[in-house]
Amino acid sequence: MLEALTDALSLALDPSVLLFVALGILLGITLGAIPGLSGDMAIALLLPTVFYLEPASALGLLVGIYKGGMFGGSISGITFGVPGTPGAAATTIDGYQAKLKGKPNRALHTALYSSVAGDTSSDLILIFIALPLAAVALKFGPVEFFALYAFSLLLISALTRGQLAKGVAACALGILLSMIGRDPIGGSLRMTFGIPELAGGLSLIPVLVGIFAVSELIVQVSKAWAAKSRAIVEDAKEKSNMFSDYDAAADKLPFRDFLKLWKATAIGTGTGTLIGALPGAGSSLAAFISYGLAQRFSRSGDEFGKGSMEGVASAEAGNSATSGSTLIPLFAFGIPGSATAALFGAAFILMGMTPGPNMVRDHSDVIYALFIILVYANMVNLLMGKVLLPYYSKMSMVQPRILLPIVFCLAIFGTYAAGNSFVDVWVLLGAGLLGVVLRLYGFPLAPLILGFIVGPGAERALRQSLLIGGEWSYLFSSPIAIGFYVTALGLILLFTLLLRNKA
Amino acid sequence: MSSMLRNPLRYQDFYVGLVMIAIAAAGLLDIAYGNWRTGQTMGPQAFPQVAYIAIMMAGGLVSANTCIGKYDARQEEIVSVLMTAVVMVSGGVLLFLLAGRLGFTVTLALALMAGSSLLTQAPLRHWKTTILLPIMAAVIMYFLFVQLIRIPLPGGLLF
Numbered sequence: 001m002l003e004a005l006t007d008a009l010s011l012a013l014d015p016s017v018l019l020f021v022a023l024g025i026l027l028g029i030t031l032g033a034i035p036g037l038s039g040d041m042a043i044a045l046l047l048p049t050v051f052y053l054e055p056a057s058a059l060g061l062l063v064g065i066y067k068g069g070m071f072g073g074s075i076s077g078i079t080f081g082v083p084g085t086p087g088a089a090a091t092t093i094d095g096y097q098a099k100l101k102g103k104p105n106r107a108l109h110t111a112l113y114s115s116v117a118g119d120t121s122s123d124l125i126l127i128f129i130a131l132p133l134a135a136v137a138l139k140f141g142p143v144e145f146f147a148l149y150a151f152s153l154l155l156i157s158a159l160t161r162g163q164l165a166k167g168v169a170a171c172a173l174g175i176l177l178s179m180i181g182r183d184p185i186g187g188s189l190r191m192t193f194g195i196p197e198l199a200g201g202l203s204l205i206p207v208l209v210g211i212f213a214v215s216e217l218i219v220q221v222s223k224a225w226a227a228k229s230r231a232i233v234e235d236a237k238e239k240s241n242m243f244s245d246y247d248a249a250a251d252k253l254p255f256r257d258f259l260k261l262w263k264a265t266a267i268g269t270g271t272g273t274l275i276g277a278l279p280g281a282g283s284s285l286a287a288f289i290s291y292g293l294a295q296r297f298s299r300s301g302d303e304f305g306k307g308s309m310e311g312v313a314s315a316e317a318g319n320s321a322t323s324g325s326t327l328i329p330l331f332a333f334g335i336p337g338s339a340t341a342a343l344f345g346a347a348f349i350l351m352g353m354t355p356g357p358n359m360v361r362d363h364s365d366v367i368y369a370l371f372i373i374l375v376y377a378n379m380v381n382l383l384m385g386k387v388l389l390p391y392y393s394k395m396s397m398v399q400p401r402i403l404l405p406i407v408f409c410l411a412i413f414g415t416y417a418a419g420n421s422f423v424d425v426w427v428l429l430g431a432g433l434l435g436v437v438l439r440l441y442g443f444p445l446a447p448l449i450l451g452f453i454v455g456p457g458a459e460r461a462l463r464q465s466l467l468i469g470g471e472w473s474y475l476f477s478s479p480i481a482i483g484f485y486v487t488a489l490g491l492i493l494l495f496t497l498l499l500r501n502k503a
Numbered sequence: 504m505s506s507m508l509r510n511p512l513r514y515q516d517f518y519v520g521l522v523m524i525a526i527a528a529a530g531l532l533d534i535a536y537g538n539w540r541t542g543q544t545m546g547p548q549a550f551p552q553v554a555y556i557a558i559m560m561a562g563g564l565v566s567a568n569t570c571i572g573k574y575d576a577r578q579e580e581i582v583s584v585l586m587t588a589v590v591m592v593s594g595g596v597l598l599f600l601l602a603g604r605l606g607f608t609v610t611l612a613l614a615l616m617a618g619s620s621l622l623t624q625a626p627l628r629h630w631k632t633t634i635l636l637p638i639m640a641a642v643i644m645y646f647l648f649v650q651l652i653r654i655p656l657p658g659g660l661l662f
Contacts, residue, residue, distance in 0.1 A: 163568065163575065169523055169561035172554040183547035190547050222580060222587035224622045402632055405618025406640055409611050412595050413656055425599050429592045436588045441519050442575035459550040466545045
């Protein structure tokens with residue numbers, strides 16, 4: 001243990017890793033701040049670099065992008081009223097109102113501090129919860145694992161935005177895509193449509209990059225073509241010029257003033273951490289529930305929606321506090337609870353590690369290094385934010401017409417480079433088309449990705465269970481498994497009622 | 504129901520549900536009559552079968568929901584997005600094929616120039632972002648990916 005920690009410290013504190021963390025934060029903030037682009041997209045695009053970087057550097061880059069993207073979304077929300085990411089929508093409510101009242105700097109600093117506070121707490125919870133949970137998961141058999149997979153698939157299908165039926169269908173489609181190739185138990189070919197190149201199955205990178213990045217790029221290019229995005233930027237420019245008499249000296253946030261927002265930040269942190277750990281719930285839901293709870297428990301609840309700093313702090317802490325806890329199911333059980341966790345899971349697989357309870361035992365140095373990086377990346381984010389905050393809002397003014405072609409070319413060459421495979425490029429473009437069609441018809445993409453990643457494990461667990469037990473009722477033979485099914489149904493009911501009340 | 508027949512495009516989700524059912528039915532027929540080793544109870548067909556059944560039931564639910572007024576609004580830009588998708592995917596294929604002959608850097612510079620020019624009004628007037636920036640971006644990406652991270656990308660004309 002001590003030896004692994006020492007190794008991890010030397011890995012994590014390497015100057016090159018620090019550099020990659022800083023680079024990742026800058027990239028994440030840039031993409032997070034531009035409406036339509038996101039940190040997830042950046043992670044997907046940079047997955048191929050995992051092959052060519054040291055594990056700690058690669059993880060530093062991805063962690064930096066993730067954290068930067070989380071905060072970046074709120075920059076354009078506060079500055080221009082256009083949330084860069086869905087998770088920043090709740091921050092925008094009060095953040096933009098504060099900006100209109102001449103307090104953009106206070107709002108941005110409140111968002112930065114609460115984001116870092118929520119994120120750090122969530123990372124610490126991840127570190128202290130994931131390891132004991134992973135130890136418990138080592139005792140699970142195929143019945144319990146299948147129940148856990150079913151629990152995650154049910155929750156993510158039901159809780160992502162949009163119709164439940166479409167979530168279930170997207171999840172089933174992801175499972176079907178993961179079944180292409182050789183059957184893992186019998187070895188026979190399935191759904192290859194006579195194409196020999198598909199015998200090895202679909203690679204993770206082209207599917208992830210295609211579904212997430214290429215489909216989003218196509219939608220954004222279509223908007224840029226229609227000059228809609230230019231209208232947003234020009235509108236934003238116009239709004240930013242509204243404050244030529246802006247008094248920067250009066251718009252500062254001393255840290256002691258932020259400390260007065262501790263209750264709102266704590267509510268956001270607690271709520272975000274809890275919701276982030278549930279598969280499928282997502283940062284947007286966490287931010288809105290945090291915002292609602294903070295308003296209910298605030299003495300100045302009437303100020304919410306009118307530029308309240310408590311509103312900004314609770315929403316941003318709620319949004320950012322999902323970042324560590326969303327990785328808990330991935331580390332403990334090998335099940336990604338969100339699209340971001342799925343991307344991290346893919347990165348681990350590319351590094352030759354299998355996400356799950358054995359990963360911590362088999363690669364303890366890298367995992368401990370990741371934990372250290374997760375925590376100190378927040379400090380890097382804070383320091384960079386303190387220095388660069390005035391420039392961050394300018395990043396969301398970068399014209400999409402410049403960035404979109406670059407990102408599209410990166411997606412194609414990055415995918416090719418990851419596997420040196422022509423087939424991967426065709427799969428990437430095909431996945432991009434599929435992603436566009438699904439987006440246009442209101443299908444959520446996160447369940448599809450989860451289904452694709454979890455599908456093979458769920459199939460193996462189900463078939464092993466039935467081989468051992470001989471009949472379907474064996475799936476309900478374990479109290480832990482029954483507990484997972486009941487909890488899934490209970491949580492779906494609870495969140496359905498909560499969301500109905502919110503509506 | 505009659506209003507749906509009068510204006511079917513308004514009820515796009517009804518047809519989405521039908522397409523889902525058709526895809527699932529085709530998959531189930533393939534499992535029943537195709538080249539699957541379906542002898543065992545839990546053979547390779549079992550899990551795909553469950554997935555197809557889930558899609559079929561979800562499709563039925565999407566169509567049924569439409570009839571009681573629960574459906575996703577039709578997106579206005581559907582045709583333009585699909586057109587963009589076809590153009591970009593074709594462009595992606597062309598880009599990839601060209602890279603084999605011209606090399607990564609030259610192809611990338613050309614693609615970025617074409618892309619930013621297409622998305623810019625009066626591209627020649629904005630030559631800094633439509634010509635200069637793509638060339639710089641291509642060179643930076645060459646150094647970043649090929650020289651620094653050592654990703655093997657085709658050299659082509661230049662290297």
